[in-house]
Amino acid sequence: MKKKIVLVALFIFPIVTYLIFASAKHNSLFLPILSENNAEIPQSWQTRNNQSIHLQDKITILGFTGTDMVEFKANMFNLNQKIYNKYFGFDDFQMVMIAPQGTEQEIEKMIAELNRITEDMKGWKFVFTTPDKIQSYYDSLHLKTELEATFGTPNVIILDKNRNHRGRKGKNKKGEEEYRESYNASSAADLHNEMTDDVKIILREYRLALKKNKRKDEFRDNIVNEVEKANQTK
Numbered sequence: 001m002k003k004k005i006v007l008v009a010l011f012i013f014p015i016v017t018y019l020i021f022a023s024a025k026h027n028s029l030f031l032p033i034l035s036e037n038n039a040e041i042p043q044s045w046q047t048r049n050n051q052s053i054h055l056q057d058k059i060t061i062l063g064f065t066g067t068d069m070v071e072f073k074a075n076m077f078n079l080n081q082k083i084y085n086k087y088f089g090f091d092d093f094q095m096v097m098i099a100p101q102g103t104e105q106e107i108e109k110m111i112a113e114l115n116r117i118t119e120d121m122k123g124w125k126f127v128f129t130t131p132d133k134i135q136s137y138y139d140s141l142h143l144k145t146e147l148e149a150t151f152g153t154p155n156v157i158i159l160d161k162n163r164n165h166r167g168r169k170g171k172n173k174k175g176e177e178e179y180r181e182s183y184n185a186s187s188a189a190d191l192h193n194e195m196t197d198d199v200k201i202i203l204r205e206y207r208l209a210l211k212k213n214k215r216k217d218e219f220r221d222n223i224v225n226e227v228e229k230a231n232q233t234k
Contacts, residue, residue: 029208031158031201034181035165039140041096045127048104053125058092059202060159063185064138065099065126066152069106075154075185080114080124082191083199088123090203092161096125098134100151141165143181155182158198166202 043052055062061083065072079095087093099107107126115121131151138147147153158166168180183195 031166032169033164034167038163045129055163061095063097063156064152066150068150101128154186157182
């Protein structure tokens, strides 16, 4: 009888836990989905090393540099210090910036400068294309804010491994309604107080999912082994 109770508990508890988490608003465990299955980066948009960049199966901070390199340099520094340096060691985490063609050399200089104070810059990805294609791609995200005349914006967004746009929606812990689709890279406070927490949440979400799947597989395998042993003794 005790064995049956234990088995029922092992099956029921994960299901109940999942239902609680699935119905939760923005909290310390999960980050809401604002839009699903956003467009992949076209393969024709390549990096300065002629490589293609993919959003699928990556946790991505996505931004648009624009042609104002002075403004973007300050934003890139903030993102590098407040976000990238904290999380670049995680597998499948990347910073993808969409930039207008013609800005390659200036961005190369910025990368070289930051490389002096950053352990590893390989998580920074820049793809280059024409302004009209940048505008079209930005429009496909259906964000509430618009690109500036430079085809850039200080705002960056979080995309998960399925290219879902993640952010804040619903009631916060104080019971107040909130909606956040992007984070202002020109504001160190915005990155430190809001974005750092949200990136941490989504990274932890994937770690919890991996652990859950591992436990589930181990449990299933143990049950199979026990059944096989029982059959062999009959």
